[in-house]
Amino acid sequence: MSKKYTYFFGNRAAEGAADMKNLLGGKGANLAEMTNLGIPVPPGFTISTEACAYFYENGRAHPPGLWDEVLENLKKVEAAMGSRFGDPGNPLLLSVRSGARVSMPGMMDTVLNLGLNDSTLQGLAKRAGNERFAFDSYRRFINMFGDVVLGMKHSDFEEILHGKKKALGVKLDTDLEVEALKELVAAYKEKVRAAIGQDFPTDPLEQLKMAIDAVFASWNTPRAVTYRKIHGIPHNWGTAVNVQAMVFGNLGETSATGVAFTRDPGTGDKRFFGEFLINAQGEDVVAGIRTPMAISELKQKMPGLYKELEKIYRSLETHYRDMQDIEFTIQEGRLFMLQTRSGKRTAAAAVRIAVEMVKEGLISRETALLRIEPEQLDQLLHPTVDPKAKVTVLAKGLPASPGAAVGKVVFTAEEAERQAVKGEKVVLVREETSPEDIGGMNAAQGILTARGGMTSHAAVVARGMGKCCVAGVGDIRIDEKKKQFNVKGVTVKEGNFITLNGSTGEVLDGKVNLVQPELGQNFATLMEWADAVRTLKVRTNADTPHDAQVARDFGAEGIGLCRTEHMFFEGNRIEAVREMIVAGDTAGRRAALAKILPMQKGDFKEIFRVMKDLPVTIRLLDPPLHEFLPHTDREIEDLSKQMGVSAEALRNKVSSLREFNPMLGHRGCRLGISFPEIYEMQAQAIFEAACELAAVGFSIVPEVMIPLVGHVNELSIIKEQVIQVADRVMKDKGVKIKYLIGTMIELPRACLTADQIARDAEFFSFGTNDLTQTVFGLSRDDAGTFLPYYVDQRILPDDPFVVIDRQGVGALMSIAVEKGRRTRPDLKLGICGEHGGEPSSVEFCHLLGLEYVSCSPFRVPIARLAAAQAALKQSGKEAIPERDV
């Protein structure tokens, strides 16, 4: 007996099943599964991937016997449908679709309405009672077949269509009358004859054979090959071909079509939710030409069919143990399920459904935890753009900090603060933000920048504040003088309202309605379950007592990164900081630092108080000093007057600090080596704060973190200084406290020499922002000109500033973990880069064996869930749930 290549499904029984994806492709296996569940799906058959492999291994020949199998299965389809392929009176029409083992969206081809010709057309028209529909289907079929099977271009047909519409003075395809469509069919056929030198094939069987070959061939189009290359899909897998009966919901008043969800996708409420139209095609439901009816009305209109549908949707939800998004068509009183898949839902619905399904005994807690995309929780924590609102998108940038914001446009931080004092809601629009803008950012509802990426200053600070930010909107041209910006011909002036959607990166015109967040009991339950299974601790990046409090409320278990430089900008501190920078000698710097000391100590005390006895990692000064100085001539002159130094001297200082590549410049511990008095002051502030609180019963264990260490000697020198300060302060205060000294691991060299660095470091905290920049040689602030294209084209699988690049950055982290632990087995390991709140990166940190991740306050719940998922996936207790069926 020759090998079997074709698998039938129909009449509630299939030769395939869900576990035969390698042979039948994802789509074919799923169609078989549904059929076997007793669910009515339009009958059809799947030609296996083995046939495709044979096709390529044998000079594009079919395996022996394949065509006989096709004809045999075709008969079964005809029987099941009660119509015949090529029958002019009651024609069976087919769809022919590709379907590989894994989804390759949009990569391969599909032909619909196969079987149409001049005579079957009549049968279709008659059954539909609609000649126009039949001719329009025919026109589309010729176009699709010409494009996919005959190697013609889509534009070949589009040109003819446009010409016809122009000649008739109509705008929409739907405005074309049946006569015009008839003429178009003729013109299309003419075009085919001119292109391929013969008539459009009218024999349905010939059409079928050609379409199957075309789907096989579409496996090897250049774009499909490239796609596989990028995604690491083997070229020899091949695609299956699914041949399935077309069904029509528009064959009269006993026909209908609809879409529905097994629970409310907006709220998670357990009720059947959806819409349908009688005597309509699937696209009519979505197109909005006719207003669909609520699914409940189907109960009145077609009680028997509704009952059948109810039974089916319940069985599908039970089978897949998840809320399903289903499509159905009723053709002349017969119900067909066209699709079921896991339904998209809002975050609120996702949480409610997951928690309720556990209570219903449908899924385990583990499954519930795995069911929710951690990223989705973001929606619950921030206001969002009302999904029902009508919006005008002005431009699109990077979704740098989630949530939404409505406000009047302002162009300076000062103006933002001024307006906010008046009670106005404003959106701060800047070319890019700098630390001096902090006050204005805080006063604004949201921040929009024309430059900068996902980890630019604006993005990082906004996320820290839990404030909406859209960054790197390249299409915007800001004219600060005229107080306006231009975007694609539209001018938006200061005072005009705009709305930002920080979750999509969209900039919307005017005031758009926002929906406020609400955290309920279901959310709390889910988080409790997550905390019970995760092993990775979750800390926060917080620089202020307020941020620290927010993060604790979200469940943070410590501070993983407290950036001391943000404190340098508050109030009149910046004056002392500038005095320190401009000072010509150590004595001058010390005098200025002495002014900062009490303020910095106060900050630390407040933060320690909020965090109680939870660990707090404080990073010593990191940014280059020029970040604290003004740069424009006017600002320099203003400051020179204020400081009482000559403008020239100040300009010289600014110029001498200027750097070609500040990211790779005089910053981090290099400052600590050059100006030991700075770190000395900071260490003194930390230890005085901790000792003074220790005296009143707190038990603080500060973790002093040295940034940008590249060579162990840097750390050794600074560690020694810090220890001296600690000893001195403890002696002065008469208190002994425990403390740790460690380092950011944010340079490739630090990873490669982690064994040496661990001799002096008591903890490592991976600074994956900078590590990503150096590993890729990629400035996060400049990457906007090409990185989006890279991600879009899948040259890089993800934006590496969002998702940790495991192969590069991750490989170095892994080296650092291994080498560090070899030297110091009890080395404390964590991450404080922006990746610490991104689910895939959290999983990677779990797999690396880190002790904690640290992220901005509003991402703490996301990290908690992601950490739980990572633990579950690693333990293998629950298989990773499939999303698309």
Next chain:
Amino acid sequence: MSKKYTYFFGNRAAEGAADMKNLLGGKGANLAEMTNLGIPVPPGFTISTEACAYFYENGRAHPPGLWDEVLENLKKVEAAMGSRFGDPGNPLLLSVRSGARVSMPGMMDTVLNLGLNDSTLQGLAKRAGNERFAFDSYRRFINMFGDVVLGMKHSDFEEILHGKKKALGVKLDTDLEVEALKELVAAYKEKVRAAIGQDFPTDPLEQLKMAIDAVFASWNTPRAVTYRKIHGIPHNWGTAVNVQAMVFGNLGETSATGVAFTRDPGTGDKRFFGEFLINAQGEDVVAGIRTPMAISELKQKMPGLYKELEKIYRSLETHYRDMQDIEFTIQEGRLFMLQTRSGKRTAAAAVRIAVEMVKEGLISRETALLRIEPEQLDQLLHPTVDPKAKVTVLAKGLPASPGAAVGKVVFTAEEAERQAVKGEKVVLVREETSPEDIGGMNAAQGILTARGGMTSHAAVVARGMGKCCVAGVGDIRIDEKKKQFNVKGVTVKEGNFITLNGSTGEVLDGKVNLVQPELGQNFATLMEWADAVRTLKVRTNADTPHDAQVARDFGAEGIGLCRTEHMFFEGNRIEAVREMIVAGDTAGRRAALAKILPMQKGDFKEIFRVMKDLPVTIRLLDPPLHEFLPHTDREIEDLSKQMGVSAEALRNKVSSLREFNPMLGHRGCRLGISFPEIYEMQAQAIFEAACELAAVGFSIVPEVMIPLVGHVNELSIIKEQVIQVADRVMKDKGVKIKYLIGTMIELPRACLTADQIARDAEFFSFGTNDLTQTVFGLSRDDAGTFLPYYVDQRILPDDPFVVIDRQGVGALMSIAVEKGRRTRPDLKLGICGEHGGEPSSVEFCHLLGLEYVSCSPFRVPIARLAAAQAALKQSGKEAIPERDV
């Protein structure tokens, strides 16, 4: 019998030998070795490192029996010298010195003239016939002993000395009369009593015991501990103590002292060369107070001793098989050798001595090759500042490109060209150079920059041109408007002469005499020997036919890096390049590129012609596009008129291309991905050039190099484009040629994913400049503010832009080599960073198993010798010669 801790040397026999360094320290072992050679050295004994170890392991106690051994050996010293320790009539004086296994210069302590007290002082005065000398020695001894042994501060004594000089109104120590010295001795003793609460110890044996303990203790001073930590020297090694008789060349007319070389250290001529003084101390010979006599005159003055000295120096040269630098003292008719060590010599002398010693049968060719510091050869290739010239150093920067230059100061590239046309020699002084300055740099004798490091634009281009450059002279303040620069209060105006020493980094005032280079037969012989043993090939980095020719003349075996962007600046090309950048669309860019194509093709043809059939690696465009545009308002306006575009549009373009960190920006293959037409044009130029030459009998195998690849997908996409161009050109030209497509490995991510990249790359060329920048997170252009301090303080062992950092950068290279070869065993591997011409880095490349190094033309001979040394060291045929004995 108790363990032996003390080893005698004297009377031409020693208990130790050269191979006992671990026990006796370097100095002790060497003193023993000389003694055993029958050479008269002042007798003494060495207390072993084991005694020091015992000292630390037993609460600072001496091992049992040590003191008895010391007394016993002291008697032998007394016998050998014919004087007694503590004898008021004829006192033996001792030196007590530390001496560890490895040299720790300046780290540990020494006491001279030990044994002096009020009574032995008289004996010394009598023997010297000079009371003043005796009291001065006594004063110094109390000071040194107080400082080293008694824990006092040097300044304690200096204050007294200064006070005395001030009181007497004298300036120099030598102006103090004997009475004053006597008073000083009294005052010093008083100070000691006040400081330690008892009298200065007068018992010579007590002095000796205390001095030995002090040397032991000096092993653990904080600076010595830090030094060992940085240099990886184990703390438990301990130091030996050398106790040796003091000898004096100033005890009358039968005493003398001198220094000499066994061959002429300036020319290498084989003749005894040196100077001496009768009745003088060693320091008098160097101090220049009295004029020393040529060593040949000693033959007349003391024929017997001269004969003895002649025999000794010959035996030392034969024993050490190298030119020796010796110091001797004749004390009352007795010759003592105080030191012998390998003599410092000029490059010319080094080459001549090495080659001649091979011919004399004294050393092997291998030893000759290992004897010469490759770096020294640089002296032979460039003019140098006349070592005899008197100079005024204005400032010091980085020795960015060796050689020397004299010329009038100019501040712009245009002015340099204008003056050069007039036949004037100029030095171009710039804040920093940019590619637009190339013409002026070429016209100048040398280049001076105020900013930028060893691999800044100025440095790289200057080295390529073999032109002297001093970079990063931070003390210089340039005022372009006033056409002058200021340096530490001195003003140098345009037209003033300065001289640059590119080998030291010095900026000298006025015209200083230069010495021109000369390559002789000895050099050629040495290079031949080097080529015979090395396995590493040496290519060059050359962008012009001229550079290529220079490099071939120096022995380059191909081009490892041809930077195409340098060609973009020549003549009117820059106009077309700018037109391309400003163009708003692909068509506009293509039109501009079409103008560049024939010129670029012409460049490649010329270079191919010069290199004949040697391999040529061409790197496609690397720098960010803004490097090709002007940046000041005036320049932008000028250009806008020239190009016929609005100044605003041009300014917008410049501003849109501006980057925060250009080093990590839109450059390298990222440009090739964004604007495929650029690389397409370059590939076309390469293949047309190669095919057209192939048609006339050349056999070029171009190597097309894609820069800044971080992910294999970047390479895959561009490789595909290049192959398409190659196929098209070869078809057009009807010629088939072989070619390779490969990549720079210059990002950490490329190293970490080298296995993937090697799937598409046929060769790797390590771009260690950028790799060093990313591994360290260190901008070479900005590092000037702190890197010199790092190197100076040994926080980093070397400037990583000069010497490859093996632990960090090297570790990544090693990963890349291993992973790359795993995927593609025949992967061609080379290096084209600036390190390719630095000896230690060349050795590392040899050890890594690279096929070639590529360096600037003038460093090719250095790389050839370094490659030979690396091969010899690895094969272990010849031990690494010792430099200091």
